[in-house]
Amino acid sequence: MTDVKLDLVDLTKQYAPGIAPAVDKLNMQVEEGHLVALLGPSGCGKTTTLRMVSGLMDPSAGAIVVDGRDITRVPVHKRGMGMVFQSYALFPHMNVADNVSFGLQMRKVSKAQQKRRVAEALDMVQLGHLADRQVKALSGGQQQRIALARALVVEPTLLLLDEPLSNLDAKLRETMRTEIRAIQQRTQATTLFVTHDQDEALDMADRIAIMNGGLIEQFGSPTEVYERPSTRFVAHFVGRANLLAAKVVEKVTDANAAGEVRYRLDVAGLGAAGALGRAGLEGTTRTVLVRPHRLVIEKGEGSGVTGTVEATSYTGDAVTMQVRVGEHLLSAETHTLGDHVARPGDSVRVSWAPEGALVIPEATEG
Amino acid sequence: MTVPATATLAGVDAAHLRGPGAQERAARRRDARVRWALLLPGFLGLIVSFVFPLIYMIRMSFNRGEPNGVVHDGFTFETYAQALSDPYYWQVTGNTFYMGIITAVLCVAASYPIALFLARSESKWKGVLIALAIAPLLTSAVVRTFGWMVILGNQGLINTTLTSMGLIDTPIQLANSMTGVIIGLVEIFMPYAILVMISGFGRINPQLEEAAGSLGASKARVFGKITLPLSMPGVLMAALMVFVLSISTFITPRLLGGGIVQVLATEVYDQATGLLNWPFAAALSTILLVLFGAVIAIYGAVIKKLGFNS
Numbered sequence: 001m002t003d004v005k006l007d008l009v010d011l012t013k014q015y016a017p018g019i020a021p022a023v024d025k026l027n028m029q030v031e032e033g034h035l036v037a038l039l040g041p042s043g044c045g046k047t048t049t050l051r052m053v054s055g056l057m058d059p060s061a062g063a064i065v066v067d068g069r070d071i072t073r074v075p076v077h078k079r080g081m082g083m084v085f086q087s088y089a090l091f092p093h094m095n096v097a098d099n100v101s102f103g104l105q106m107r108k109v110s111k112a113q114q115k116r117r118v119a120e121a122l123d124m125v126q127l128g129h130l131a132d133r134q135v136k137a138l139s140g141g142q143q144q145r146i147a148l149a150r151a152l153v154v155e156p157t158l159l160l161l162d163e164p165l166s167n168l169d170a171k172l173r174e175t176m177r178t179e180i181r182a183i184q185q186r187t188q189a190t191t192l193f194v195t196h197d198q199d200e201a202l203d204m205a206d207r208i209a210i211m212n213g214g215l216i217e218q219f220g221s222p223t224e225v226y227e228r229p230s231t232r233f234v235a236h237f238v239g240r241a242n243l244l245a246a247k248v249v250e251k252v253t254d255a256n257a258a259g260e261v262r263y264r265l266d267v268a269g270l271g272a273a274g275a276l277g278r279a280g281l282e283g284t285t286r287t288v289l290v291r292p293h294r295l296v297i298e299k300g301e302g303s304g305v306t307g308t309v310e311a312t313s314y315t316g317d318a319v320t321m322q323v324r325v326g327e328h329l330l331s332a333e334t335h336t337l338g339d340h341v342a343r344p345g346d347s348v349r350v351s352w353a354p355e356g357a358l359v360i361p362e363a364t365e366g
Numbered sequence: 367m368t369v370p371a372t373a374t375l376a377g378v379d380a381a382h383l384r385g386p387g388a389q390e391r392a393a394r395r396r397d398a399r400v401r402w403a404l405l406l407p408g409f410l411g412l413i414v415s416f417v418f419p420l421i422y423m424i425r426m427s428f429n430r431g432e433p434n435g436v437v438h439d440g441f442t443f444e445t446y447a448q449a450l451s452d453p454y455y456w457q458v459t460g461n462t463f464y465m466g467i468i469t470a471v472l473c474v475a476a477s478y479p480i481a482l483f484l485a486r487s488e489s490k491w492k493g494v495l496i497a498l499a500i501a502p503l504l505t506s507a508v509v510r511t512f513g514w515m516v517i518l519g520n521q522g523l524i525n526t527t528l529t530s531m532g533l534i535d536t537p538i539q540l541a542n543s544m545t546g547v548i549i550g551l552v553e554i555f556m557p558y559a560i561l562v563m564i565s566g567f568g569r570i571n572p573q574l575e576e577a578a579g580s581l582g583a584s585k586a587r588v589f590g591k592i593t594l595p596l597s598m599p600g601v602l603m604a605a606l607m608v609f610v611l612s613i614s615t616f617i618t619p620r621l622l623g624g625g626i627v628q629v630l631a632t633e634v635y636d637q638a639t640g641l642l643n644w645p646f647a648a649a650l651s652t653i654l655l656v657l658f659g660a661v662i663a664i665y666g667a668v669i670k671k672l673g674f675n676s
Binding site for chain 1: 571579582585
């Protein structure tokens with residue numbers, strides 16, 4: 001592994017005795033220069049984790065190590081981190097330049113230096129012309145950039161972003177995503193990014209930590225968590241998913257380069273099918289993941305099982321169909337072109353290629 | 367579906383026959399009428415209990431009074447001339463302002479930490495603590511003033527304690543002095559100041575302090591650079607309220623001042639009930655009222671200039 005910038009060791013936060021910990025013995029290593037997204041539903045402990053790293057909250061147990069130095073007991077103002085808050089938290093009684101130079105002032109940087117670095121930081125977010133503006137007069141997107149400039153101007157050891165895009169409208173959110181990612185890559189600032197938005201995480205992050213109930217369910221690249229989720233929760237939370245209970249009957253190929261084999265399955269209510277999965281799962285009952293766009297829908301004759309289209313939803317680029325097959329209601333997505341677009345009430349054939357399905361390694365309950 | 371009781375008031379039956387636009391307009395007219403109707407009782411109450419007496423008082427101040435209680439109807443500036451030309455009343459006005467300003471400053475300073483603590487508290491006892499902080503309002507200012515007389519008097523708690531400890535030989539003059547009046551007023555108005563400041567502090571985003579901390583500011587600097595400046599609107603509002611309350615109060619200066627401390631409010635009382643010179647009392651009251659107005663106007667302009675109007 002390359003340089004580890006941030007190392008969280010058994011990090012735990014329990015707000016009160018007797019209740020479940022908000023963060024439960026969390027372990028994570030962040031590489032230098034990486035942007036890591038903490039992704040999960042509300043209450044999963046992602047914000048608590050970020051606040052402990054920032055020093056705004058004391059952990060109940062465990063350690064936070066930055067650049068090999070244990071900073072668990074270092075107070076917030078001596079950690080040298082740059083944080084961007086959900087509300088941006090710009091100081092309303094100061095103008096833009098004073099907001100950005102605040103961290104430099106606290107570090108007793110000379111006035112001339114302050115001026116130069118503030119100008120640089122504002123240029124970086126393309127708002128150099130707003131230096132003398134009052135922050136109240138700025139739009140949401142501008143406030144967001146100023147908050148970013150204020151955090152980055154101090155050349156922070158870590159850049160911490162707490163749901164920075166959630167207060168912006170959809171269009172602006174996408175622009176800011178690209179921009180934050182570009183700035184992060186240019187400055188090579190190691191970044192922790194808290195979000196509940198999977199698109200944001202997939203789009204921006206080098207690594208994603210999917211959190212649930214105070215634990216990390218999976219820590220991997222965007223492709224890994226989307227294509228190879230290790231738990232049902234991850235499969236369900238990242239992207240849309242059809243999750244089906246299946247018996248793993250036998251393997252039909254040997255392990256490929258990635259260590260995966262093709263299995264023959266017996267899917268409850270659907271019958272025989274195939275899927276990829278890690279070796280050694282023969283004879284177990286597992287969950288099979290099929291993404292909606294991996295389902296093959298054919299009108300009239302075709303392979304697979306017969307189902308009935310219950311509803312369709314047209315979004316221009318794609319059509320999403322709800323297809324009833326026995327007890328299952330499957331979600332399928334296809335392009336709008338072609339003759340496989342069905343209407344509610346149509347009878348269709350449903351199938352998938354084994355390469356388009358995954359046996360989730362997590363043991364199913366019961 | 368239930369039909370609102372007000373519907374019959376505004377002739378909805380007729381309105382809905384005239385199409386959707388007309389119906390909307392009718393609804394808006396109805397809303398407006400309901401709003402005025404709801405305002406009416408309070409409005410009438412204010413006219414009867416505030417506006418009429420005020421007009422009567424101002425009218426009275428232009429009459430000519432005699433110390434024996436006889437009031438000559440007329441329209442003369444005699445009483446004003448008398449009040450404004452007598453250095454005694456300038457002295458009384460000066461006392462009033464001195465008392466108001468010192469009380470406001472000390473009261474706000476004493477209430478600030480309590481209000482900040484209460485506004486920031488996340489304890490489940492927060493409600494109880496706030497109730498405790500304003501509980502003194504449940505007893506009248508008269509009772510609390512008597513309490514302070516017991517504490518501050520020459521034979522009171524403070525002086526007997528200090529004497530018995532051998533720290534002083536003769537009692538410190540606390541009661542029957544401006545010092546005593548200000549001590550009493552500060553305590554009496556603290557609940558108001560706390561309430562006003564709590565609501566002001568509640569609007570400060572705690573993330574601002576966290577942001578300052580994350581940018582390298584120690585707790586003391588976070589307070590000095592962020593909390594204090596941002597709490598100024600609440601502080602200034604509380605100070606104005608305490609000032610206005612204290613320069614118009616009569617009981618505490620009267621009782622704790624022991625007749626030695628003369629302010630406009632006690633002077634008005636003496637003129638009205640002691641000397642029965644109603645026009646003169648009315649003129650002094652009007653002067654006090656004009657001073658109020660002036661202070662509030664100047665204060666408002668200053669606050670606006672400082673950019674605290676948000």
